[in-house]
Amino acid sequence: MNYFNYQGNKLHCEEVPVETIAAEVGTPFYLYSxxxxxxxxxxxxxxxxxxxxxxxxxxxxxxxxxxxxxxxxxxxxxxxxxxxxxxxxxxxxxxxxxxxxxxxxxxxxxxxxxxxxxxxxxxxxxxxxxxxxxxxxxxxxxxxxxxxxxxxxxxxxxxxxxxxxxxxxxxxxxxxxxxxxxxxxxxxxxxxxxxxxxxxxxxxxxxxxxxxxxxxxxxxxxxxxxxxxxxxxxxxxxxxxxxxxxxxxxxxxxxxxxxxxxxxxxxxxxxxxxxxxxxGNAGILVTKVLYNKKGPTKNFVIVDAAMNDLIRPSLYDAYQEVRTVIRSDREEMVADIVGPICESTDFLARDHMLPRVHSGELLAIMSAGAYGFPMASQYNSRPRCAEVMARGDRYQIIRDRETYEDLVSGERFFKD
Ligand SMILES: Cc1ncc(COP(=O)(O)O)c(C=O)c1O
Missing domain, CATH: 3.20.20.10 (Alanine racemase)
Structure with missing residues (x-):
């Protein structure tokens, strides 16, 4: 039992539409109820x-x-x-x-x-x-x-x-x-x-x-x-x-x-x-579709979250349900939902059934509240994403999205 539900056709966390948070915070981000x-x-x-x-x-x-x-x-x-x-x-x-x-x-x-x-x-x-x-x-x-x-x-x-x-x-x-x-x-x-x-x-x-x-x-x-x-x-x-x-x-x-x-x-x-x-079921990872790509044998949906944000699928071959944030009755397709990282193990879901999606559309990776953010890294120099918590009709950022500055903080040049 969790408080991630569609109200009308919009996925909500408690009383907050997920798309409202995405508009303010940007993607990807973890969202906890x-x-x-x-x-x-x-x-x-x-x-x-x-x-x-x-x-x-x-x-x-x-x-x-x-x-x-x-x-x-x-x-x-x-x-x-x-x-x-x-x-x-x-x-x-x-x-x-x-x-x-x-x-x-x-x-x-x-x-x-x-x-x-x-x-x-x-x-x-x-x-x-x-x-x-x-x-x-x-x-x-x-x-x-x-x-x-x-x-x-x-x-x-x-x-x-x-x-x-x-x-x-x-x-x-x-x-x-x-x-x-x-x-x-x-x-x-x-x-x-x-x-x-x-x-x-x-x-x-x-x-x-x-x-x-x-x-x-x-x-x-x-x-x-x-x-x-x-x-x-x-x-x-x-x-x-x-x-x-x-x-x-x-x-x-x-x-x-x-x-x-x-x-x-x-x-x-x-x-x-x-x-x-x-x-585990109190958190989701919200990501945005970047591109659709049709390979010779597979459909790929390329999103802006990756294995550095959520490593469970790559590490354990774990299943994560993927939903569209705006429910749609478009024709369904089977696709791999993959990130931008240069590894073939960079996938969030494989052979997953979902409605045809378009660039800019939001997806929710469900059941991501445990072993999600704590296992995140900056691999491929990707700043770690934001974390947000909602209660009722309010939400707050509980961890800022990292910046490029954060990526190099603590690093220094070798002095000859
Ligand atoms: C020593 C120890 N206790 C508790 C846990 C929590 O396990 P779980 O999240 O499956 O409840 C772990 C996780 O592996 C653990 O290593």
Whole structure:
């Protein structure tokens, strides 16, 4: 359920015609619906009503500070993977005490920053990382709260590039080794063991893998408790999928049922790290048709957005629905919707059915609110596009379109 709908023949974001924003802001731009983000958050939250829990929004999915501010206002915490993401959450007012720090390669300065701000816990992914955190906490005269990210070796049945909880993936500590590492952690001078964690992948469209993974975590928690290592937080990661095309992912309520079945009657705090399910269908990318081009075997619609703006189709062969911003009853055609970048992988959609379009017409790439702008680059020296947020009949630019000046800022000539 989202607030991108046609009113008459015009696509609206909430109560604002998308073409009105395009006329002021230019194209391409990302457009987010604040009410949709809030609605998705609340539905997720309600699914766990009555259970001790904390929702740590996965900042990597959409890290604009206006989006993070919405999260802060609703009481969310954050799942971060870098010092930069921590900086953004602090700017937006998310409480560090509700922030978990994930990722396989935390750098020393990032660990210091996180200890300084007093985050809830580090989700640790290796023995060497644990030793590093212990050492830095020691220098700083602090204790570092940690959980170990366990790799439960469960197939999430999603795209291989977004699977993270299988033995072959770089993430987490094998479940078979976790117990020994927990013992080591519990014996370290500056470490407080407080949780267990896993994250098995993204865009999961069935509940079972979540259930399997959490069941393995719970087995580990019981073994640890028997050994005198008490666990207060069970972080089950993110990963709940959304509808891009014809998928039928579990509703948050079904997801909750699976998780709560696996955790049983626990009074520990459950932590969730959702990203895509909150923001994915709350954003679109608006682009303008530049040219139509008929190849010998294909129609191409060349638009002013490209893989540098939205890389999901190129990176994961991901499907994004494309709609015309003004609904039309023109004859339909099948075309590849491609950008101006000099790569054959620069496409936003392939073999997509859409009405015949003309130069200057606006298109909306739907379901672009997660892993859209945060993955944008300046490849081909294309300034990154603007981001806009709408609520009701109002909209505001929440990130300016970059300029040519921005492209070279920080660069300097080599002095002979
Ligand atoms: C550790 C961790 N937590 C949470 C997420 C969010 O996943 P999603 O956006 O699928 O909910 C990710 C994304 O890959 C992640 O790596």
């Amino acid at each position: 604040a009410s949709t983000i809030e609605r998705h958050y609340r539905v997720f939250e309600e699914a766990f009503a009555g259970v001790n829990h904390l929702i740590c929004f996965s900042v990597k999915s959409n890290s604009n500070i206006a989006v993070l501010k919405l999260m802060a206002t609703m009481g969310a915490g954050a799942d971060i993977v870098s010092g930069g993401e921590l900086y953004r959450t602090l700017k937006a007012g998310i409480k560090p005490g509700k922030t978990v720090f994930s990722g396989v390669g935390k750098k020393e300065d990032e660990i210091r920053f996180a200890l300084d701000t007093g985050i809830l816990m580090f989700n640790v992914e290796s023995f060497e990382e644990l030793e590093t955190i212990n050492r830095i906490a020691g220098y700083m005269n602090r204790r570092a709260p940690v959980s170990l990210r366990v790799n439960p070796d469960v197939d999430p049945r999603t795209h291989p590039y977004i699977s993270t909880g299988m033995e072959k993936n770089k993430f987490g500590i094998p479940v078979t080794e976790a117990f020994y590492l927990y013992r080591k952690a519990a014996g370290m001078d500056n470490i407080d063991v407080i949780g267990v964690d896993c994250h098995i992948g993204s865009q999961l469209t069935s509940s079972e893998p979540f259930g399997e993974a959490v069941a393995k975590l719970m087995e580990l928690v019981n073994v640890l408790e028997d050994d005198g290592i008490s666990i207060r937080y069970i972080d089950v990661g993110g990963g709940l999928g959304i509808v891009y095309d014809k998928e039928s992912p579990p509703l948050p309520s079904n997801y909750a049922e699976t998780i709560l079945d696996a955790t049983g009657n626990t009074d520990r705090t459950l932590i969730f790290e959702p990203g895509r399910v909150i923001v």
